[in-house]
Amino acid sequence: MDFKESMQAMYAEMVKRYMEQPSENGLYDGQKFSRQSIEHQISPEEIISIHKQILQESGVSGHVINSFDILLEVMMGYGLAYQEHQSLRSKQK
Amino acid sequence: MDFKESMQAMYAEMVKRYMEQPSENGLYDGQKFSRQSIEHQISPEEIISIHKQILQESGVSGHVINSFDILLEVMMGYGLAYQEHQSLRSKQK
Numbered sequence: 001m002d003f004k005e006s007m008q009a010m011y012a013e014m015v016k017r018y019m020e021q022p023s024e025n026g027l028y029d030g031q032k033f034s035r036q037s038i039e040h041q042i043s044p045e046e047i048i049s050i051h052k053q054i055l056q057e058s059g060v061s062g063h064v065i066n067s068f069d070i071l072l073e074v075m076m077g078y079g080l081a082y083q084e085h086q087s088l089r090s091k092q093k
Numbered sequence: 094m095d096f097k098e099s100m101q102a103m104y105a106e107m108v109k110r111y112m113e114q115p116s117e118n119g120l121y122d123g124q125k126f127s128r129q130s131i132e133h134q135i136s137p138e139e140i141i142s143i144h145k146q147i148l149q150e151s152g153v154s155g156h157v158i159n160s161f162d163i164l165l166e167v168m169m170g171y172g173l174a175y176q177e178h179q180s181l182r183s184k185q186k
Contacts, residue, residue, distance in 0.1 A: 011167075014163060015160050015163050015164075018159060018160065018162065018163050019156045019157075019159050019160050020156075022159050022162065026162075026163065027162060027163070027166050029163075030162075030163045030165075030166030030167050031166050031167075031169075031170065033166075033167055034166060034167040034168075034169065034170025034171065035170055037167065037170075038170055038171060038174050044137055044168060044171045047164070047167055047168070047171075048164075051160065051164050054160070055157060055160065058156075060153075060154075060157055061153075063112045063113075063151075064112075064148060064153055064157060066111060066112050066115050067108050067111065067112050067144065067147070067148065069111065069115065069119075069120060069123075070107060070108050070111050070119065070120070070122075070123045071108075071140070071141075071144050072123075073120050073123030073124050073126075073127060074104075074123050074124075074126055074127040074130070074140055075127075075137060075140070076124075076127065077124065077127025077128055077130075077131055078127065078131060078137045078140075078171070078175070081131050081175070082171070082174070082175050082178070085175070085178040085179065085182065086178065088182065089178065089181065089182070092185065
């Protein structure tokens with residue numbers, strides 16, 4: 001299992017646990033996860049996509065799932081802007 | 094109404110319309126919105142926060158709403174990483 005796969009499983013477990021039982025620890029896990037996923041160059045839209053999948057598998061209604069398509073489009077723009085910044089920086093080095 | 098307020102209203106309208114009737118045009122609106130919100134330095138977690146609020150107001154179940162707390166924590170990390178890149182770049186100018 002590479003990082004992307006194990007990261008998907010980690011995120012799903014973290015979200016499902018928090019949905020059942022919200023806690024400060026759960027939020028802290030979210031922060032730790034964020035650092036790791038940025039380090040491994042996971043894009044923000046990949047996170048949105050996994051989140052959508054988790055809700056879809058939990059049987060959440062189609063309207064809510066649809067709303068994620070817009071969120072995905074918006075986050076793709078952010079992902080791209082971030083990538084451009086990174087590639088500019090590496091050119092400057 | 095400043096950009097942030099009108100942008101919240103724009104996003105809400107766009108998402109609600111798409112939830113009722115998904116369309117290619119709706120996705121295209123999402124892309125345009127993304128460019129504008131990046132230009133106006135709206136952070137990714139602000140988008141997530143508005144999205145959560147829209148679903149909350151639409152009466153979506155508490156479990157789903159809870160899941161957005163984790164998504165928010167994760168996106169805050171991305172927002173921060175992006176800000177750091179931007180501030181590094183402006184120092185280099």
